[in-house]
Amino acid sequence: MKLSTLFSEPYRKIAKDGLWDNNVVLTQNLALCPLLAVTGTATNGLGMGLATMVVMVASNAAVSVNRRLIPAEIRIPIFVLLIATLVTLVDIFLNAWMHELHKVLGLFIPLIVTNCVILGRAEAFASKQPLMPSIWDGLMMSVGFTLAMVVLGALREISGAGTLFANASVLLGEGFRFMELTIIPEYKGFLLMALPPGGFIMLGFMVAAKRLLDQKTAEKPAPDSDILNLQLAEQDS
């Protein structure tokens, strides 16, 4: 497959959907459980996003390859089985060979299983599409998810603790210590923002900002994905 394929129309649409139009967090309002649990800091958001990315790309690929073999009646248990297996594999491999990273992300990795978006993408996209578009969709959806988490984490971290990307060197290695910034020196901290309610409040502002941007830029209102939302919301529990 040529690199230029990625810029062809269908692939561009998938990318735009995942990153903005149909963003997991900002438009679909899904995956709020892992989202609010880990976005106390931007670094945690990034780590969770990267781990989710691995699982989502792999699960989309696995579902797509086997899509003709899997009967509709038992697709959900098989998808869940695939996702749970992948998450467990990521968990134990990280624990064995990237132990420092596992200490930071360890608590969050099992949370990936609760991320309904992964099941959602398997069901809505990968089970009907060939391998490459499915991998691309998994990648773009999870990049969109990661971006939203990093932005939300950054906003909460700055307002809650006055820092940005604290402990990034633990997650990414010593070379990334330059990312650890103190935005507001001598800040006493604003506890609400560090706690889940602060996440909800900040998320509200982000969703509102996205809607506003969409209204301003496009002649037509933001692409309506209510039907997809409804279908996916049923799985979100």
Place this chain on the structure above:
Amino acid sequence: MSSEPIKEQAIADSSELKAATRLKTKLATFLEPANLERLRPTLGYQTAVLAIFALLASILLGFADLATRDVIQLRLEEDLKASLEEVVPADLYDNNLLADSITLASTDNNLGADQTIVYLAKKQGALNAVCFKFFAPDGYAGPISLVMGIDKNGEILGVRVITHVETPGLGDKIEISKSKWILSFNGKSLDNLTVAQWAVKKDGGVFDQFAGATITPRKVVQAIKRGLDFYKAHQAELLNAAALH
């Protein structure tokens, strides 16, 4: 003379090749869309698919577990060693802490486990200090795991919180990375503080609580006191055992 085995080999090869092509064509017919279309709604096929996926997943996880088990065990030991080194000063021992331990029953001490492994810190064979991992099973949001080093006279050398799930921003000041609070236990013992003083200030003791969080520090203070009680109850036993070791 040597032509015979080669011939046999060739026959075996060609029959294997035939079997392989036959298998290939079988697989190809099986994977044909029309064939799968017909099979998918049948109960037998669905059962088989689910069973095969479950089997493959189990095999995969089994092998992954085998491949990583020893490495993970090693990493956990490194972690434990690192945290033990934090609570016992390096000049107090010259032995391998992980290799020199005694397992004691701690059912009555409410340390979160029925048995506690006590690591012995010895210098030139003489016991200087002990350290062990224990739990405050009743933390505000869940168990808090701690590691504590005690010198042989029952004085605290150091305490650290290893894992906890207390409220971020409130209860997490028990971590050394968030606050120096945990260092206030250094040098404390059952002898230099009375039982009533082993409590947070709100309860009439000497240890600070945090603004907005009393339960977490209270439970940590109580757990550390229980850890000291546990050492005191076994002090003679440990000193004797260390001498015999």
